Amino acid sequence: MMYQPLECSQADYPQVEYQRRQKFWGPISLSLFTLAIIAIIGIAIGIVTHFVVEDDKSFYYLASFKATNIKYRECYGMRTSKQFIERSHQIERMMSRIFQHSGEGRFIKSHVIKLSPDQNGMNILMVLVFRFPSTDSAEQVRKKIERILYQSLKREPMPLTIHKPSFTLTSIDNKKMRNLLNSRCGIRMTPSYMPLPSFASTERIVQGSEAALEGEWPWQASLQLVGAGHQCGASLISNTWLLTAAHCFRRNKDPNRWIVTFGITITPPTVQRSLRKIIIHENYHKETNENDIALAQLATRVEFSNVVQRVCLPDSSIKLPPKTGVFVTGFGSIVDDGPTQNKLRQARVETISTEVCNRKDVYDGMITSGMLCAGFMEGKVDACKGDSGGPLVYDNHEIWYLVGIGDLPDPGIEPTSPALTGRFFTTEPPGKPVYGLAAMNYY
Structure with a gap:
């Protein structure tokens, strides 16, 4: 619909003449205006001085x-x-x-x-x-x-x-x-050396977009095979040792073929090291994924800082009740079978009881006493390919403890149960998240 302008005659609306004001910027007005400007500038300087000089x-x-x-x-x-x-x-x-x-x-x-x-x-x-x-x-x-x-x-x-x-x-x-x-493990610090408080992030790894902040997960490491890039995550437990999953080294157990990086990005890394030694748990069974634990020794030690720090190892008797909030981090895919992410991502999940995880519609009895289930049964938050070996941590009075190791076998491995989809994490409901609980007496 178009609208036509309404035409009005000049007679209907007679022209009104306004008197022009004279000498608006007289000496007194100009002086007052100048004083006002000076006062405003003085207040602004005072405010800036307060926040700059008096800053905490x-x-x-x-x-x-x-x-x-x-x-x-x-x-x-x-x-x-x-x-x-x-x-x-x-x-x-x-x-x-x-x-x-x-x-x-x-x-x-x-x-x-x-x-x-x-x-x-x-x-x-x-x-x-x-x-x-x-x-x-x-x-x-x-x-x-x-x-x-x-x-x-x-x-x-x-x-x-x-x-x-x-x-x-x-x-x-x-x-x-x-x-x-640094003599205390599991402490997160900001770049200004202030304690980083814990917070309940609900962002996802799979189908998520939120990346971790610098220094938020300083024990996270990326294990990379020379020529093939990122393969698995790992957790720093001392200035020379990493804890990860045994199945990460199925393709190659030669430490000279591996490098490890620290920081929230793989490229560029904050710190990079070579490996000196790889130790696979002597009771690791790839068929059942029991004792899926490995240690990797760095060729040269790392210096602890706000972006590189070790995580705490809990007492071996620790038992987390169901629905305990825990965090998983990694550089893995954010979509099923997608590419590795360059920036570290995080997800808050919850522990699930072994009884629930061993139901026929979930893992059908495959979860042993050495494993810990965590995630959501509806599959809304998940880890994925590339997150294997990474940390599952929980916060105890802002001291972070490693309670699990990412146990995500390669998608090409044949499932040993109809309940499995080829890997231990899936985005399709019901979600089937599982983390191998580290046997702390192994260290």
């Missing part, structure tokens, strides 16, 4: 003190022991409560580094991280922290009795802090 920065301290109401136990000497972990969490929660209740709102994180014996109790060494204005000195911040701590000890009862004269607080730089935290 990180302060790191090494705290050492004695707890007199706890006796040291030999198992505290093993950082991966259940007893060390539980005691460390108790101490860290206490520190969090002390500083968060102070009203300062400057406390960020604490990490227990070491528990050692003392004739009157137990010595505790830990790192404390705070954020204060950049104009504050380390000494000023130290005095504030000590004041808050001493006031809290007077005001409310604590689970630990801290011997005040033993308390020392030493300012350290981020490099020293990083070196101390």
Whole structure:
């Protein structure tokens, strides 16, 4: 439909003449306008100065003190022991409560580094991280922290009795802090050396688009066969050893034919190493995929950083209940039989009970006591080809533990059960995700 303009006569709408204002920019008006501009610029400069000069920065301290109401136990000497972990969490929660209740709102994180014996109790060494204005000195911040701590000890009862004269607080730089935290596994740090908090991402690997952030999964490695590219994922468990799946080395067991890279992209890698040795689990059975575990030794050690870090190995008695949230990461395909991805991807999945996984419509009894099922029965989130050997991890108070190894046999392997589709992960419902649980007594 077209519209015609309405024609109106000049008589209907007589022309109105407006008086032109004279001398709009008189001396007084011009002066006021100039002052207003100067005031606005001054306010803007003040705001910028506030955020630039007064911007917060990180302060790191090494705290050492004695707890007199706890006796040291030999198992505290093993950082991966259940007893060390539980005691460390108790101490860290206490520190969090002390500083968060102070009203300062400057406390960020604490990490227990070491528990050692003392004739009157137990010595505790830990790192404390705070954020204060950049104009504050380390000494000023130290005095504030000590004041808050001493006031809290007077005001409310604590689970630990801290011997005040033993308390020392030493300012350290981020490099020293990083070196101390390197003695703790499973810690994720941002490029600015701030703790990276855990979050429940629901992004997928298969049919997903969300890639991992730098430093988010610093133990993830890519195993690459020279001339053939990425084959499998792997997990860094020390500065010289990787944990991966045994079936990744079916094509070639010669360590000289393999390289490993670290970082969120395969190309370019953040760090690259050659392999010196490959160790296949002596009880690996390719027909049943039992003990699908291998160790790979790096030819030269890696230096830990915010982008390369080892994951924690849990106590061998660990049992995750069904529907526990865990994360899987890898460079594998995002569509069925698609190409390897250059950028690391992540997916949050949930553990599934062995009873459910062994149903006839799922794996029909193939899941043994050495395996752990994880994923979703409806198949909405998945891992795929190229994710084999990669980590399945879970978060325990922002310390990450490796609980499984990606067990994804090559698609060309004939299934041993009608329930299988040629590989252990499938995007078609029902999803059939399975991760081989690492036998921790093997290390």
